[in-house]
Amino acid sequence: MYRSKHCESMPGKIADTKLAAKGRLSHEWALRRMGIIEKIRSKNEREQPLAGLRLGICLHITKETSVLAMAAKSLGAEIAICSANPLSAQDDIAAFLYEQGMHVYAWRGETKAQYQQCIQSVLAFKPAIVTDDGGDLHAAAHCQQKARNIIVGGTEETTSGVKRLAALQAAGKLLYPVIAVNNARTKYLFDNRHGTGQSTLDGILRATDMLLAGKNVVVCGYGWVGKGVASRARGMGATVTVTEVDPVRAIEAKMDGFAVSRLSDAAPAGDVFITCTGQTGVIRKEHFLKMKDGAVLANAGHFDVEIDTGALYATARPTQVRPNVERFIVNGKRLFLLSKGRVVNLVAAEGHPPEVMALSFANQLLSILHVAKNHDKMERKVHSVPEKIDEQVARYALGAMGIKIDEMTKEQRHYQASSS
Numbered sequence: 528m529y530r531s532k533h534c535e536s537m538p539g540k541i542a543d544t545k546l547a548a549k550g551r552l553s554h555e556w557a558l559r560r561m562g563i564i565e566k567i568r569s570k571n572e573r574e575q576p577l578a579g580l581r582l583g584i585c586l587h588i589t590k591e592t593s594v595l596a597m598a599a600k601s602l603g604a605e606i607a608i609c610s611a612n613p614l615s616a617q618d619d620i621a622a623f624l625y626e627q628g629m630h631v632y633a634w635r636g637e638t639k640a641q642y643q644q645c646i647q648s649v650l651a652f653k654p655a656i657v658t659d660d661g662g663d664l665h666a667a668a669h670c671q672q673k674a675r676n677i678i679v680g681g682t683e684e685t686t687s688g689v690k691r692l693a694a695l696q697a698a699g700k701l702l703y704p705v706i707a708v709n710n711a712r713t714k715y716l717f718d719n720r721h722g723t724g725q726s727t728l729d730g731i732l733r734a735t736d737m738l739l740a741g742k743n744v745v746v747c748g749y750g751w752v753g754k755g756v757a758s759r760a761r762g763m764g765a766t767v768t769v770t771e772v773d774p775v776r777a778i779e780a781k782m783d784g785f786a787v788s789r790l791s792d793a794a795p796a797g798d799v800f801i802t803c804t805g806q807t808g809v810i811r812k813e814h815f816l817k818m819k820d821g822a823v824l825a826n827a828g829h830f831d832v833e834i835d836t837g838a839l840y841a842t843a844r845p846t847q848v849r850p851n852v853e854r855f856i857v858n859g860k861r862l863f864l865l866s867k868g869r870v871v872n873l874v875a876a877e878g879h880p881p882e883v884m885a886l887s888f889a890n891q892l893l894s895i896l897h898v899a900k901n902h903d904k905m906e907r908k909v910h911s912v913p914e915k916i917d918e919q920v921a922r923y924a925l926g927a928m929g930i931k932i933d934e935m936t937k938e939q940r941h942y943q944a945s946s947s
């Protein structure tokens with residue numbers, strides 16, 4: 528276990544230092560189920576590969592993130608951390624990390640301005656490596672001359688963040704190499720699909736306490752997140768309709784056994800709408816107007832723009848009917864918006880379970896180690912997670928599950944390599 532030290536004078540801004548003991552218990556709960564991180568940590572501890580390195584982190588402050596941050600710290604990193612979403616920080620975890628000597632700038636319920644200020648505080652720490660989720664930290668770093676000169680590389684956790692970085696690269700403006708952790712198979716296949724599939728329904732159920740069996744659930748977007756959410760909703764007895772803009776993904780959804788339609792056609796029958804696109808303005812006023820009384824709206828994708836919350840808030844002042852549930856009256860009908868349109872799994876529930884974040888954060892930790900060691904040889908572009916790392920993470924995960932798999936025989940390797 529990690530030694531705690533008192534650091535009342537540590538720079539940072541959190542809700543309440545007294546929550547640290549609760550945060551430690553939560554951290555330990557996750558740690559026990561994230562054995563892969565512990566394995567990587569213990570393998571590298573003696574060498575201290577991050578000794579003296581300043582790491583700036585912008586991730587959802589959850590128990591799983593505390594396991595990653597503590598592992599990086601125990602490999603020598605000095606850490607400043609903020610939240611990747613104004614509403615997702617777990618205050619007990621923030622207090623625990625602060626107690627452990629990290630510069631923590633995060634609390635639940637930041638305003639947009641405070642959220643940006645926390646990101647600036649992380650940059651003011653002068654990190655050499657930046658680890659982000661969604662691209663806000665990278666974007667802020669690119670606007671600051673000082674930060675650009677100090678940062679040698681970074682990592683990115685999620686699909687939308689990788690897209691933003693790819694756009695910077697395409698414009699010739701990317702200033703340091705970044706590893707797209709999201710694009711590792713051991714990340715998106717499990718985190719985006721199974722992690723979001725489970726935690727999104729968890730968030731919706733905690734917020735609403737509704738029965739899903741027999742409901743009409745509309746899933747917007749059939750990427751990895753949409754696939755996970757649609758399959759879990761079906762598993763709970765819902766009738767699922769998928770909406771898409773990509774014709775191939777639409778066929779995929781159809782052949783996976785879901786109804787596929789335009790959102791405007793699905794709107795009148797839907798009981799629950801879940802956006803999983805990373806896009807803006809997916810559910811709009813024209814759709815709200817067609818929805819039935821009691822429809823529930825949730826976002827599992829990116830920022831609070833997938834559901835046009837601006838149009839909703841412009842209709843009337845909402846009534847807070849339960850935690851994370853606001854009621855709007857649109858066209859004489861009640862619509863219920865969850866988590867203010869922000870990622871429902873991280874705001875109304877606890878985000879993904881530790882077992883799945885162990886895979887994502889094993890990729891993060893190994894990618895941070897890779898950047899620390901190789902940044903001067905890396906091109907300024909968005910890099911894939913090295914295949915060796917991806918495969919290593921899968922092997923660690925299988926090991927943790929006690930599963931052994933076959934190896935190719937010499938004959939099979941030869942057969943595969945030959946053209947006959």
Ligand SMILES: NC(=O)c1ccc[n+]([C@@H]2O[C@H](COP(=O)([O-])OP(=O)(O)OC[C@H]3O[C@@H](n4cnc5c(N)ncnc54)[C@H](O)[C@@H]3O)[C@@H](O)[C@H]2O)c1
Nearest residue numbers: 685686687748750751752771772773804805806827828829
């Ligand atoms: N909540 C979480 O914990 C969590 C976890 C992982 C990823 N994400 C985020 O979820 C989003 C989706 O991630 P992904 O990995 O599935 O991405 P993806 O690119 O695989 O899938 C997105 C899908 O949405 C579709 N789409 C785009 N615009 C649409 C529209 N207007 N209507 C219907 N479909 C539309 C695209 O065609 C695509 O198939 C991203 O923003 C990602 O960052 C969230």
Ligand SMILES: N[C@@H](CCSC[C@H]1O[C@@H](n2cnc3c(=O)[nH]cnc32)[C@H](O)[C@@H]1O)C(=O)O
Nearest residue numbers: 587589611612660661684685829830878879
């Ligand atoms: N910053 C954006 C991005 C969407 S969150 C998407 C990412 O959250 C990550 N995530 C999901 N659950 C957890 C968790 O419990 N802890 C830390 N990160 C998580 C997951 O890896 C995924 O890629 C926003 O808040 O709108």
